[in-house]
Amino acid sequence: MSSTATVLAAATDTGTGEAVTFWVLGPLAVLAALGMLASKKAVHSALLLALTMLSLAVLYLAQDAPFLGVVQVVVYTGAVMMLFLFVLMLVGVDSADSLVETLRGQRVAAVLGAVGFGALLVFALGDAVVTNEGLDQANSEGNVEGLANLIFARYVFAFEVTSALLITAAIGAMVLAHRERHLPKITQRDLSVQRFRGGQYPAPLPSPGVYARHNAVDTPALLPDGTPADASVSRVLAARGDVRSIPEQASTTAIERAAPRREDDGS
Amino acid sequence: MNTGLTLAAEFETPSVEYRLLAPMLIVFGVAVAGVLLEAFMPRPFRHETQLGLAVAGLLAAFASVVMLAGDYSVAASGSVAVDGPALFLQGAILLMAIPGVLATAERKVDVGGVFAPAGSSTPGSPAERLLVAEKITQTEVFPLLMFAIGGMLLFPASNDLLTMFVALEVLSLPLYLLCGLARRRRLLSQEASLKYFLLGAYSSAFFLYGVALLYGYAGTVRLSGIAEAVSSEAGNETLLLTGTALLTVGLLFKVGAAPFHSWTPDVYQGAPTPITGFMAACTKVAAFGALLRVLYVGVGGLAWEWEPVIWGIAILTMGVGSVLALTQTDIKRMLAYSSIAHAGFILTGLVGTDAVGADGELLGVSSVLFYLVTYGFSTIGAFAVVTLVRDAAGEATHLSQWAGLARRSPVIAVVFTFFLAAFAGIPLTSGFTAKFAVFSAAWAGDARVLVIIGVIMSAVAAFFYFRVIVLMFFSAPAPDGPSVVVPSPLTTVAIAIGAAVTLLLGVFPTYVLELAGLASQFVR
Numbered sequence: 128m129s130s131t132a133t134v135l136a137a138a139t140d141t142g143t144g145e146a147v148t149f150w151v152l153g154p155l156a157v158l159a160a161l162g163m164l165a166s167k168k169a170v171h172s173a174l175l176l177a178l179t180m181l182s183l184a185v186l187y188l189a190q191d192a193p194f195l196g197v198v199q200v201v202v203y204t205g206a207v208m209m210l211f212l213f214v215l216m217l218v219g220v221d222s223a224d225s226l227v228e229t230l231r232g233q234r235v236a237a238v239l240g241a242v243g244f245g246a247l248l249v250f251a252l253g254d255a256v257v258t259n260e261g262l263d264q265a266n267s268e269g270n271v272e273g274l275a276n277l278i279f280a281r282y283v284f285a286f287e288v289t290s291a292l293l294i295t296a297a298i299g300a301m302v303l304a305h306r307e308r309h310l311p312k313i314t315q316r317d318l319s320v321q322r323f324r325g326g327q328y329p330a331p332l333p334s335p336g337v338y339a340r341h342n343a344v345d346t347p348a349l350l351p352d353g354t355p356a357d358a359s360v361s362r363v364l365a366a367r368g369d370v371r372s373i374p375e376q377a378s379t380t381a382i383e384r385a386a387p388r389r390e391d392d393g394s
Numbered sequence: 395m396n397t398g399l400t401l402a403a404e405f406e407t408p409s410v411e412y413r414l415l416a417p418m419l420i421v422f423g424v425a426v427a428g429v430l431l432e433a434f435m436p437r438p439f440r441h442e443t444q445l446g447l448a449v450a451g452l453l454a455a456f457a458s459v460v461m462l463a464g465d466y467s468v469a470a471s472g473s474v475a476v477d478g479p480a481l482f483l484q485g486a487i488l489l490m491a492i493p494g495v496l497a498t499a500e501r502k503v504d505v506g507g508v509f510a511p512a513g514s515s516t517p518g519s520p521a522e523r524l525l526v527a528e529k530i531t532q533t534e535v536f537p538l539l540m541f542a543i544g545g546m547l548l549f550p551a552s553n554d555l556l557t558m559f560v561a562l563e564v565l566s567l568p569l570y571l572l573c574g575l576a577r578r579r580r581l582l583s584q585e586a587s588l589k590y591f592l593l594g595a596y597s598s599a600f601f602l603y604g605v606a607l608l609y610g611y612a613g614t615v616r617l618s619g620i621a622e623a624v625s626s627e628a629g630n631e632t633l634l635l636t637g638t639a640l641l642t643v644g645l646l647f648k649v650g651a652a653p654f655h656s657w658t659p660d661v662y663q664g665a666p667t668p669i670t671g672f673m674a675a676c677t678k679v680a681a682f683g684a685l686l687r688v689l690y691v692g693v694g695g696l697a698w699e700w701e702p703v704i705w706g707i708a709i710l711t712m713g714v715g716s717v718l719a720l721t722q723t724d725i726k727r728m729l730a731y732s733s734i735a736h737a738g739f740i741l742t743g744l745v746g747t748d749a750v751g752a753d754g755e756l757l758g759v760s761s762v763l764f765y766l767v768t769y770g771f772s773t774i775g776a777f778a779v780v781t782l783v784r785d786a787a788g789e790a791t792h793l794s795q796w797a798g799l800a801r802r803s804p805v806i807a808v809v810f811t812f813f814l815a816a817f818a819g820i821p822l823t824s825g826f827t828a829k830f831a832v833f834s835a836a837w838a839g840d841a842r843v844l845v846i847i848g849v850i851m852s853a854v855a856a857f858f859y860f861r862v863i864v865l866m867f868f869s870a871p872a873p874d875g876p877s878v879v880v881p882s883p884l885t886t887v888a889i890a891i892g893a894a895v896t897l898l899l900g901v902f903p904t905y906v907l908e909l910a911g912l913a914s915q916f917v918r
């Protein structure tokens with residue numbers, strides 16, 4: 128590759144395989160990124176972000192940057208994104224985003240600003256002529272070796288200082304989330320004593336509904352009189368609004384069918 | 395195996411000059427030792443040990459800065475510049491951090507300290523009340539402070555943009571955390587922390603995008619390499635200008651300059667007050683140091699292009715800070731807007747790029763260095779005073795509660811008046827000398843209109859400082875008003891250091907001015 132190659136010239140240098148990869152994955156990455164912003168559920172957003180990252184990783188690999196591609200998959204898609212998903216799963220997303228504007232006109236101003244800034248970058252950088260060192264030169268000792276030489280020799284101090292960042296992050300997580308025990312531990316015995324003393328429902332909560340058509344944690348069980356048992360569905364699901372209502376899912380005929388049988392049993 | 399051997403032979407062992415990096419290494423070492431202490435030291439001894447270790451570390455680091463004076467070169471394979479501005483600012487940060495840490499460690503004014511007993515407890519919950527009753531304090535704040543200081547030491551000294559970015563994150567991350575740990579008004583504090591974190595992350599993205607574009611322009615992230623590319627006019631100018639603009643946005647955010655200032659009042663108000671003082675002083679010093687290095691060393695050849703922009707931002711910053719401070723009713727918010735206005739005054743000095751003093755010192759640099767020192771000490775002192783005026787709910791920060799404060803505690807009122815006078819730039823305070831220095835640098839740099847606007851704005855700013863002074867001395871105190879708490883020696887010493895430096899630099903500024911002049915040359 129020549130040392131002074133314009134973006135255009137670089138584009139014509141692209142091999143067919145790389146071009147196909149780009150035109151398949153590029154739009155996919157952009158669409159997934161837009162979908163991430165637009166989707167209402169946090170889990171969908173996270174999955175779409177993972178898709179964007181994976182597409183980027185393949186693009187990096189196609190452009191002779193194997194280390195970056197692998198890191199993108201292992202660290203970002205693999206570790207960071209899955210951590211996001213775990214957090215979403217454990218914490219549960221039980222509050223919808225408030226879409227009330229606290230500052231009037233803020234959203235319009237933000238969109239205008241973003242479009243303006245985007246246009247500025249696209250038009251300014253779109254016809255920028257890039258003088259590049261040449262990938263062959265950068266990768267002359269091999270991609271990973273070249274990077275290693277930069278990280279552990281030229282930028283070793285920055286690399287070492289990054290450890291301060293990691294320690295800070297670890298302490299930060301502890302400070303914000305870790306609870307030290309200052310009270311004696313509540314044992315299972317204490318809990319059961321509490322439960323009976325408190326006069327609450329002492330038995331385990333009922334399990335969710337199981338029907339011939341349906342078998343899911345989001346469907347409440349039915350009480351003998353055919354009304355749904357609210358306690359049988361997790362509170363998180365209820366707060367999220369993901370509980371299926373009975374008439375909709377367990378068809379009324381099923382309840383009707385169940386009802387006469389009960390009468391039969393009684394007779 | 396074979397290739398591994400040949401590669402090992404090719405690998406150049408990097409040169410790490412431990413002596414030149416000593417100030418940073420000491421501070422980071424103390425921070426790591428602090429983390430270990432948290433793990434092994436029994437709780438009753440932690441607070442005193444951590445405090446002693448932190449102060450000792452800061453003093454040792456300052457001693458190593460002093461020993462490096464005059465010994466200018468680049469260290470760590472060119473990542474770190476050890477030169478006049480870097481050492482001067484490192485010394486300033488370390489000296490300011492001492493009263494900052496002392497005020498943070500105060501435990502008498504609010505029993506248990508300024509930080510929540512546990513960051514993880516829900517504000518107002520029974521669990522938290524239990525921790526308060528047991529007088530549990532969070533001592534992790536000391537290692538966090540030391541990490542922040544380490545990042546601040548590296549930030550103005552970084553000689554390439556990659557190191558600068560890492561330093562930016564190292565200094566910011568602990569501050570985001572510390573902002574959210576206030577003992578009183580926790581929700582406000584957590585909101586401040588979240589705002590600071592989100593906006594800080596956003597500005598880091600700008601910074602990083604700028605770094606990427608400058609790399610695209612020059613093919614290197616070294617400031618000297620970028621400077622070479624600028625002077626040889628190689629490469630694409632669009633990349634250079636866009637990159638410089640984005641990079642500057644990231645830095646101006648940390649400085650708190652006008653279009654990027656909106657985080658400042660909320661964060662300064664919500665953060666624990668000693669942390670606010672520490673942040674206002676030390677972060678500003680570090681960020682201005684980095685801004686100076688980028689603008690003077692990296693894109694110094696581009697001064698014709700960036701000077702008008704800095705002009706505009708300086709005017710906007712002074713205007714926004716001074717005018718909006720007039721409308722504030724909360725003392726912490728007012729000091730936050732005052733800090734924005736001061737960022738504007740400091741930017742004024744930055745414009746005097748071609749102003750050269752009698753001994754060949756760069757007036758643009760030396761005046762900014764001097765201003766940062768004076769502003770930093772006064773700010774730490776002023777915020778430490780704010781912690782002392784309290785009622786049952788904690789700090790009484792509403793301005794109306796400060797009415798007639800002089801009758802309750804003449805000493806505190808006089809000390810606070812002195813700090814406000816320094817902020818306003820009254821003669822015999824350090825603020826006057828500092829304003830004089832930046833304005834004369836800008837005047838010598840032919841930015842005369844800017845100087846005139848700056849003087850008008852400092853008159854506007856003086857108005858709201860005097861409003862507080864009048865309120866304290868000439869209003870009747872409210873019957874159920876706040877009282878002034880007598881602090882432990884920690885806060886007293888912090889306030890005394892702030893006041894003493896403010897007075898000394900107002901009466902005998904020559905020595906530090908000369909030092910700033912000597913320290914005004916960058917290593918390239």
